[in-house]
Amino acid sequence: MAIVLGANQYGKAEIRLLHISRDDGSHVITDLNVTVTLSGDLAATHLTGDNAAVLTTDAQKNTVFAFAKEHGVDQIEDFALRLARHFVDSQAAIWFARVAVEQYPWERLGDHTFCRSGREVRTAMASYDGRESWMVSGLRDLTLLNSAGSEFWGFARDRYTTLAETTDRILATAVNARWRHAGPLPPEPGSQRAVEGGPGWADSYRSARDMLLAAFADTHSYSLQQTLFAMGQRVLEGRPEIAEIRLSLPNKHHFEVDMSPFGLENAGEVFYAADRPYGLIEGTVTRDGAPPPGKAW
Amino acid sequence: MAIVLGANQYGKAEIRLLHISRDDGSHVITDLNVTVTLSGDLAATHLTGDNAAVLTTDAQKNTVFAFAKEHGVDQIEDFALRLARHFVDSQAAIWFARVAVEQYPWERLGDHTFCRSGREVRTAMASYDGRESWMVSGLRDLTLLNSAGSEFWGFARDRYTTLAETTDRILATAVNARWRHAGPLPPEPGSQRAVEGGPGWADSYRSARDMLLAAFADTHSYSLQQTLFAMGQRVLEGRPEIAEIRLSLPNKHHFEVDMSPFGLENAGEVFYAADRPYGLIEGTVTRDGAPPPGKAW
């Protein structure tokens, strides 16, 4: 049986770019980590080392920097989509491009002074196949904790089950969420629209993020799965431009310390924050009848 | 349009287990990181917080430890498969289980003394749906470097291409490889066979690993893609029990330092080892007519 090349892709990962907009007296900074991934007619470089179809990953890096200069950055969705379209439209051998962007948040301290906020990282992932575009927005590392309103009981029991039921536990997680915009995306990048006729990327992001926070805060939880679904549902109910959301929620365990050996009673006051292992709860919440995802993910 | 639950899964991640076999005078240690992922009839916990179908992630952790006691560990493929089968076969609500194991290598210094080798981590991922099983073996973080025998030229050029062609560059990567066994897997875990009638897991792993090293070493490379294909091809040619291999190869750039400002000529002697960005080359090599992957990945 012949040995053949299967699916393949290549690109430049983790291009760290800082853009400063100096248009007015007060600077605006945008701090990004950009990863480009391309696929297409690339059998030759794999099979014979003929690189005629290979746009170098060095050129991809240069393009990211040059586009920041030529077009600015502004919303990362627009920036990612502009790059994805460029690579496919300008390179005959490239049939599909995906550009993933992470944006690190900074707070303004002055006209030219900024403090990096370690809060959530905003993300965007644009995909383009020469005809259609897809957009996934999201965030990661949004660490949340409820010190009340979380129970966990009534679960299955087998020979290896020793966990005690509880009606009052700490629920903590680091939210990793990505949501797919229902499209159609605006025909031109830079239009600042999440979907045609819809809100802007910035509004869409901020609102989705706030809904995730609010749903985590006000859901009385019987399982992290229930909280996950509530978070996804909240976003889909509130943001019609979003078709689907995928959540990955580590259960950051906080174990109540047993103080009975010291003659003390720990009434939910002192906890050990564990590193590993951790529960990992992952799920998709989607809108019935939403347009299919195509190559969005 | 209704908002509905889509694909979901849960489990315990990164269970750090050390197993000591004391069967004879000389101990054998096995150092693992185990991640369990389950899916099935889990709508209730998401929608209402009814956890009757939820085998707790704490019990999953306990099971991993208990199975190490009851059955030993030995080859990680067997250990992973035994666990995957257990969760599906013993829990009515669980339809699919995946158990991923990382094994950290240790070198023996004495009967009871060991030194951790930081070389590659061996991996295995067993999947089971109640009827069929799939096995993916692999390794990660095998860092290799060729200081000769690597060229890169003849690539596409566009407005943003500035990279110089070279007929002598450093080629370095950290191999991340996973390969799918063609099956059928042996009906019982613990049989120590990679596939029915085939070699053992240990032999299969060691041989595949050695072939990756050999192909990296003796391929005169015109692109990292070419080296990737050669590595995959070597494994498939040599190991009939393997149907498909997926490689993810970061291009760990080493840039020759320009010493002309100091009046020195750098004849390929001094390089700057860059962190980011890095090229990332990913591809699959497969056997034409191999059995379909099913739920292996």
Place this chain on the structure above:
Amino acid sequence: MAIVLGANQYGKAEIRLLHISRDDGSHVITDLNVTVTLSGDLAATHLTGDNAAVLTTDAQKNTVFAFAKEHGVDQIEDFALRLARHFVDSQAAIWFARVAVEQYPWERLGDHTFCRSGREVRTAMASYDGRESWMVSGLRDLTLLNSAGSEFWGFARDRYTTLAETTDRILATAVNARWRHAGPLPPEPGSQRAVEGGPGWADSYRSARDMLLAAFADTHSYSLQQTLFAMGQRVLEGRPEIAEIRLSLPNKHHFEVDMSPFGLENAGEVFYAADRPYGLIEGTVTRDGAPPPGKAW
């Protein structure tokens, strides 16, 4: 010549503790990483394995949890000092204790809901030798950036100097600062005073932190060294209870991307954020005539 035991210490590192104060309707959470280090009459355990003088690191961990229950946490300086005094005063063999605490900041989203801020980590390090106490407060990972008001020129030049002078560069750093309180510390832990008759720990911290930010923002900088001194000076001028401050400032390089190969001019808009190598500027600013540091560091 005889081989002898020199300086030695031991303890439990990185005890991760979450404390919840439930005194009123609105919870208060305190998220800590505590490291205990003890030294004293410990030759026997080193030389013969006689552990009679060894308070186990496990007991040290238990003590940290128990003290959080018995005394609460509140200001980390008080918590650290109470623990340090306990270990020396209760163990005859222990002559010196140091307790270092890191506090991770959380923002309140609701009565029982919190979001972890990734901003700076607050630190405290209490030392006690059975008679005297010393306190060092501080912060780390406060990442700051000035996009204007930073120059670097007029530096020494040697054969290996190629750096261009600049009158407009980005200045970015991650502030790591520790400052010593001049004492005398209050005789009893829990008094909430930074020094006797002085402000509280919380006020002292908040004010010192704000002064670091302000000095970074409003110093027109000719070198990161100059900014370092200005930051330290600002704190010492404003906080009489602080005798000395030590700053460690990595120079997080942002290199302007050369776009001339693409026919573009980069007017300070697009920068590459480098990982390694980085400049590292470290210095102490002190008050002339301040009390000696003793065993504070």
Place this chain on the structure above:
Amino acid sequence: MAIVLGANQYGKAEIRLLHISRDDGSHVITDLNVTVTLSGDLAATHLTGDNAAVLTTDAQKNTVFAFAKEHGVDQIEDFALRLARHFVDSQAAIWFARVAVEQYPWERLGDHTFCRSGREVRTAMASYDGRESWMVSGLRDLTLLNSAGSEFWGFARDRYTTLAETTDRILATAVNARWRHAGPLPPEPGSQRAVEGGPGWADSYRSARDMLLAAFADTHSYSLQQTLFAMGQRVLEGRPEIAEIRLSLPNKHHFEVDMSPFGLENAGEVFYAADRPYGLIEGTVTRDGAPPPGKAW
């Protein structure tokens, strides 16, 4: 009271350098991480931003690369010392230089092919004040485990002590060791001598490392402190050129999993490898009457 500048230093950290020696058919690679730290007459740059005395950290980086070209690297002690002497001897304002080098080990797979070993990192730290030189060699991240021959009992007990005594535990650590050469160092770098008339750096390192391994392996341990002293003693007894050794040994806890709830007996077979907290045992072993350390550390 005046506010004054205290101790200060600056330099370039983490210069990642790969050197290839192509002298004969078989290449030799040396993979380093170099950190330069300088101090001297640097008040002006702190107080006024006058940089006339500042050798830029960029030039320091260039010097590291250029010296690798001009002199080769070979033993990291020689390389570090040559650099330290250069900075002080060539810059009037620089009175003290310290150059710290980490060397990542690679195994040879062929004439031009190498595989990175993740075993211990070799380290060297050279210090020079214009008259005298000091050398500290060492290693870090040498992870060792004894599955027999370790006890821990007879320790102090207080109200918070709950740990059970044991006559059979796992002892695991990641050795971080640094040792000071007694000097006098050879007058010229590149002489390949650890001390005048003594062995070469390579032999000295290899032998010290082997002695650390051997002492860990064959010491029946009643405490990690005892093992620490035995390791240091072994090195000092065997290597007359070494005056002092400092060891930092995390106690990498492995807890035996309690399987009684599952009706199983765990006879020292299955352990949970914990991340945090961990014990941290640190100590110095020295030769009575050794020359004073001066500015070695």
